[in-house]
Amino acid sequence: MNVLTAISALLAVWSLLRFLPAGWDGYGPLPYIIALLRFLWIPATACLAGAILFQDAPAMFIAAFVLLLIFTVNSPWYRRRNPRKPMADNGSSAHRESLKGESSRSTNQKSEKEQRKEAKSGGSCPVGTANGRFEPASAGTDAANASRNPSHETNHPQRRETGDADIMVMTLNCQYGHADASSIIRAVRQHDVTVLALQELSGKLVNELELLGLSRILPYHQFGLIRDTDNGGFNGLWSAQPPQDSYPDATDIKAASVPCMTLDGMDFYSAHTKSPMRGCRQWSQGITALGRLCPQSPAVVPFTGTNTDANHETTHVEQVAATHSTGQRMNTVIIMGDLNSCLDHPSFRTLLTHASLMDAGNDETHGRVASFPSWLRWPRLELDHILFSGGINAPDTFSLPIDGSDHRALLSRLRME
Template sequence: MGDVQQLYDQVDTDQDLYGDWQREDSLRARPLFTVLWLITLAVIGIMVLRMTPNGLDGKKYIPVVVAFVPWMACVSAVTLVCALIGRRRALAVVCTLCLLTQLCWHWGYIWTSDERTHELPSVSSLTGGSADRYARVMTLNTKNGLADAQQIVRTVREEHVEVLTLQEANTGLLQRLAAAGLGGVLPYSVVATPTGHDNGGVNVLYTAAKPVSTTGDLITIEASSVPSACVRMASRTVCFGSVHPFSPRPRNQGLWNSGLDSIAKLQSNARLFVLMGDFNSTWDHASFRFLLGDRFVDAGEQNGSWFHMTYPANITLFGGRVKVPSLVEIDHIVHDRSVVVGDLETVTISGSDHKALLGTLDVEG
């Protein structure tokens, strides 16, 4: 009996030690999960800002914070894994709800309901001149005209680009593009009407086909004027525009909202539009979604081919040892719903702090 009692005593001792170990482990983990709860609350706060309505989403630093909403899914996913490992049920439930909400918001980047976007011809099969229903298009913010002109022209040639829109261009860049031979590929151009609201330079548009009509100021806007060229493609006439509203910096926030609202007025215009450029806004901004309305769509958001982050580009830290990745998608191809755009890709152009965004459109999709 003595041996049996010793065995029971040993078991009790082991259980006490195991219980003490569990309590100590729980105490050690408590600060970690406190931090994870704080992170989750911050994510929820950012998600609430994402729901700020048009007109109010330009206040203070709201537009800057909201631009990073897509990355919150990564934060929620990592926190969810930690919560599951640590058996924190409440935290796991909250993280799951956050993650599901974020996936719903960005479902168009993951899966497209319009399979026509995957049926477009490859770039190599496109023919020049825009006479058929297809065209390869490209947009680039040139960072005050500092972008590499030769690389722009080389990309236009290699990608069979038939419509090119540039933002923040200046006389020096236009001269370098001409010297690099852009006129031999895209002989027709429209330069925006200069105004006192030009932000970083003027907008420019180049086409391979001769436009039916052009204008240097498509709309009244408190930003760089929007040049436009209407081009005949197959049986339709498409009106292309190069846009660049102000960025949502604190000193520009009123101009940021009004610029996007001005572009939104094109919803009532009868022409068929493809608008390209640096919109200085993302799908998560209410002002950008208001711009789209029921008429326009963002090629990136409806393509089902993931995000195409365009900003920043060519930025490094610590003397060039660390390259900053592109974090936000603020350059867009916005078009009427009857137009199909697919085959999206980004290209890094030296000298610019934006990546070029390219796509293939079908005007009779």
């Protein structure tokens, strides 16, 4: 076997790692090796050219196979072929239109320069929570009051009369809380964001967002619990509409807790699974465990309600399972966040398939919506995702830079079917 054939064979084995069973990608360097699969066309093309030049038939055949495989699994058709079970209408489609209507913004805002100056002088920021709800340090400011009293008349966005059932959502990894608060708020305003999911939050960043007026735009929020397993910070959700229910910790994964908001028949989650460098096994298990949030997933074990602990408080996942086991109508599921994985990872594909989820980035017909790293134009990976269950499609998904973060923000316009 000559050098070209050996290299081509190695590339072929590398490309086939994509088809490992779920969980097998949670060992050693495999998450990183698999993440680079889409770039194998570069060495494979070089091998094919060399094989043609030196008339090496075995190397030519193997390199051509690798190229065909890589281009097939990266084609828009293949990326969108993930099967999804249709979900029954939960009877709330008429109410969903009001979610978009709530996103009209108040124009009574301070100048950005004044807001930035006020945020910088905000002093120290605590990190305490009560049921996942952050208590800002500067309680006397309008923004802080809006956080704790969202029904205050001056903080309500004006409802817009519209028949448009689209809603705009946004997710961002804030890189240990270093993301620029004014840049986040600018994106929320410019793109009329209705639901915002942030990961790797810090107390300082939350205070800056409050002082700059995020609560006047999105007055309702739910934070995840702060705990030792946080990977870079805690997660949070903001909404223009008051939630019917919310949880600081919707499911148990060994990573930052996953807050949840229920808005007109839709369960929104902000999730951040561990990166492989924090533990490959926990990385894989955290991704697949998100399937428990979806009632149609095999990961959901029917809840019988027979817990013998008198002090046991029913978890969100147990309520999902209980509703599913009784045949009741289920909420639409929307999971947003940095999942540290892409479609080439078997664990991530298993989450999509078993939980009948679609990826907003895969709904795009012009290629992936890559978000990391923000400072490179190419190559980038799509580590950030907006996943959703039946009854929704994503006609418009894109990313944009946010100052101070190594991730780009991912935005998607979700349309109710």
